[in-house]
Amino acid sequence: MAAPPPPQSPSKTCARPYVRKEWRHLADEQRHQYIRAVQCMMTLPGTATSTLSIVRNRFEDFLATHVKQTDFVHFVGIFYPYHRLLLAEYEKALWSCGWDRSLGQPFWDWTLDTGSKEAFLNSPIFDTTLGFGGNGAYIPGNLSHPELPGFVSSSAPAGDDSSHHRPMQTSPPNDIPDRSGGGCLADGPFAGLGTFFGPQSNVEPKAALRCVRRDFSFASLRERASPAQVAAAMALGRYGDFEFVTDSQSYHPAGHWGVGGLYGTMTDTYASPADPIFFLHHSNVDRAWWSWQTRDLARREKDMSGPLVMFDYANVLGGNATLDTPVWVGLGDGRVELKVKDLMHIQKGPLCYTYESLY
Numbered sequence: 001m002a003a004p005p006p007p008q009s010p011s012k013t014c015a016r017p018y019v020r021k022e023w024r025h026l027a028d029e030q031r032h033q034y035i036r037a038v039q040c041m042m043t044l045p046g047t048a049t050s051t052l053s054i055v056r057n058r059f060e061d062f063l064a065t066h067v068k069q070t071d072f073v074h075f076v077g078i079f080y081p082y083h084r085l086l087l088a089e090y091e092k093a094l095w096s097c098g099w100d101r102s103l104g105q106p107f108w109d110w111t112l113d114t115g116s117k118e119a120f121l122n123s124p125i126f127d128t129t130l131g132f133g134g135n136g137a138y139i140p141g142n143l144s145h146p147e148l149p150g151f152v153s154s155s156a157p158a159g160d161d162s163s164h165h166r167p168m169q170t171s172p173p174n175d176i177p178d179r180s181g182g183g184c185l186a187d188g189p190f191a192g193l194g195t196f197f198g199p200q201s202n203v204e205p206k207a208a209l210r211c212v213r214r215d216f217s218f219a220s221l222r223e224r225a226s227p228a229q230v231a232a233a234m235a236l237g238r239y240g241d242f243e244f245v246t247d248s249q250s251y252h253p254a255g256h257w258g259v260g261g262l263y264g265t266m267t268d269t270y271a272s273p274a275d276p277i278f279f280l281h282h283s284n285v286d287r288a289w290w291s292w293q294t295r296d297l298a299r300r301e302k303d304m305s306g307p308l309v310m311f312d313y314a315n316v317l318g319g320n321a322t323l324d325t326p327v328w329v330g331l332g333d334g335r336v337e338l339k340v341k342d343l344m345h346i347q348k349g350p351l352c353y354t355y356e357s358l359y
């Protein structure tokens with residue numbers, strides 16, 4: 001099923017792209033409106049509930065499809081097109097919940113918060129009124145702590161025959177020395193938020209909700225999402241290199257680990273969209289891809305590669321993604337399927353948006 005065209009462009013043209021802005025560049029009333037739209041999604045029925053009974057609402061539709069698809073859409077070629085489509089669908093749901101139709105999914109430009117730990121902790125993104133709330137309470141622990149929220153421990157036995165399919169490298173490479181939280185999200189408009197999803201790919205019904213957790217690690221953000229790291233990514237020549245470096249090494253894990261640390265929901269590769277801040281992080285990940293694409297757009301709107309199988313960058317288990325590789329999101333009635341080539345340009349085909357600024 002093809003995605004319907006965005007509401008502003010009944011024709012194939014994209015005369016008035018909607019604008020994705022940095023969170024702190026939105027007016028206060030717009031920030032309130034965005035938060036209310038996310039809260040509204042949490043009150044509407046989910047289209048995926050008939051497929052997966054633990055889906056409680058429209059917001060969790062996006063969590064559900066991400067959890068079910070994680071093994072096929074990370075550390076693979078379609079990482080970027082998949083998340084581009086996921087956000088485009090999330091935007092439609094926001095609009096149907098009152099979000100301003102001239103605006104798209106706001107982004108979190110992490111580079112603005114890598115200057116100092118104080119700047120990070122005081123970032124408008126974590127504001128308790130006009131943002132997404134702050135850190136969780138501190139919980140002592142390390143990678144071998146028994147209360148890990150379903151981590152795939154890096155000490156798992158070698159030779160485990162599921163290792164091809166387990167995202168070993170998606171866990172932080174070692175303990176996170178400056179992790180500073182770990183407890184439930186306790187302040188801000190989403191305080192007390194929980195889900196039945198997780199940890200990781202677990203979708204079995206449970207007796208109690210699991211809270212969304214935060215475990216800030218400024219070092220993870222600074223070391224991997226600094227202006228220098230972003231500039232280094234922008235200098236890469238081929239999509240295959242750009243995808244590998246940014247997906248698994250630099251700013252993509254930085255945003256997840258900076259907020260999620262060791263115990264936080266954002267560090268859970270599968271269930272991270274349970275934290276609403278996920279969508280601001282990934283909007284900036286997409287902005288970085290578009291920033292890279294527009295440096296040589298004629299070539300890069302056609303440049304697709306990267307493995308079909310997770311972490312198979314040597315193509316031992318499968319081939320590479322191409323412009324004809326299918327990309328879909330949504331479970332059950334909410335499913336939308338396109339091809340990579342439909343998602344290579346943000347103002348062509350089904351997409352019609354722009355960023356207020358680029359890297």
Ligand SMILES: [Cu+2]
Pocket residue numbers: 066074083
């Ligand atoms: Cu993802």
